[in-house]
Amino acid sequence: MWEYTDKVKDHFLNPRNVGVIENPDGVGEVGSLACGDALTLYFKLDEKGKINDAKFQTFGCASAIASSSALTEMIKGLTLDEVSKITNEDIASYLGELPKEKMHCSVMGRDALEKAISHYRGEKEKKVEGEIVCECFGVTDVDIRRAVTENNLSTIEDVTDYVKAGGGCEKCHEKIQDIIDSVQSKEKPVKKKVIKLTNIQKIKLIEETLEREIKPALKKDGGNIELIDVDGNRIIVKMRGTCATCSKSQITLKHYVESKLRELVAPELIVEEVQQ
Template sequence: MWEYTEKVKELFLHPKNAGEIENPDAVGEVGSIVCGDALKLTLRIDRKTDRIIDAKFRTFGCASAIASSSALTELIKGKTVDEALRITNKDIADYLGSLPREKMHCSVMGMEALQAAIANYRGEKPRRAEEGKIVCECFGVTDEKIKRVIRENNLQTVEDVTNFTKAGGGCGSCIPEIEKILGEVRGERVAVKPEAPRRKLTNIQKIAMIQEVMEREIRPLLQADGGDVELVDVEGDKVTVSLRGMCTGCLMADVTVKNIEKKLKELVSEELFVEAA
């Protein structure tokens, strides 16, 4: 059972502003029934003052999705459109006391519905449609969304990215891609500080890291195509591998070995080179 705050329970059991405004000035729709949660936000906006006079929601989803939607409408009522745009998913979570980490994507959905509604009000194209390429096919999450949410919530792990955006929570095949994006965004932050000098690896550390990268990064990719690879030996900077399964005798075997080398150079040490046994 989830540990929901009293506020979440209250807004789930007795949601405020449930429903739909007729002839609304703005509509924001995000999510889908296939993904398991969806939110339709309708707003009444005073066009002279740009102030949100009324907000209503309809939500398909779990208790925290319903409570997050209700919280959003409470937060934005009375605000101008510009003020409302400053609301982040964190504000929604704070309004609710807190949300379980695994449910943070519900607050992100609220924020996105608001952004979509305001874009609709201003006659702009919705952000999602024009931005980025799809990373997570299962839940239709783009790289731009992942980057934005990582920055706004200072996310550190793939698990967090999944909790906040759902990306990677389905088949999991995009997890390497998410790791890459996470690395890039975090790299932006690191770049501000002077880069720490790279430590010289001991042999034991080097072999352990090579093994880990092989297991985590390389083998799953090859296995997905019916191939596999085995680490045979590490002597100095020479890494010997043996290709297995569909990789044996494959015309692309040389390319595969080169790609393994690239990955090891990137993640373990620039000095490494890879040979097939």
């Protein structure tokens, strides 16, 4: 028998927000009968762009139902920018915790949320990216790489727990191991490079990261950012476009821009907005 937290049991036995929203702003469908679990997530936005209603339908085990119920509670009252930052780990920790073998239930919640957001934004259904590695559960190398990177997975068993890949005929185990190895070997040199950065290298890397990673993400919401100066580990920037007037820009600055730069350039960086 699984060790479920009281919160998982509560959300399973008394699921919140079950049902369908007619004319929803966003819908995300993931999973299938064959896979053993499936989730359809609906949301509706208010005039301020915040989610004011969310509903779900789930076929699956207790933790799948509890994860879906938790997700709908978590996203209510948030903007799409805010909910797009929700990770599978967030869903699991909202429920206390999930048994390791059940983490894929929280990943399913995150995937449904992403699909519902893209549906709202009118993005075409993304074609299956990458190539199918696990044929039993239709999991691609892109899915596996993402799970390994985001959750710091190190074994095939971990990958199976999070995205199901490798849980069927096991023929793909070698390929999964290759992906784990390649992610791990990629991470190490990046960290080494960070230590050796000279000032000029650091500034260059900050510029590159802003151009390649951060600006495209901000531009999606009509915002932008400009690098003003680099003073030691202090990075002075100016928010542009919608970011300049957005009340959440401080959160974006700290939670997104700073953490991205810390991750990709150097962990000791501090991002500040230029004084007006």
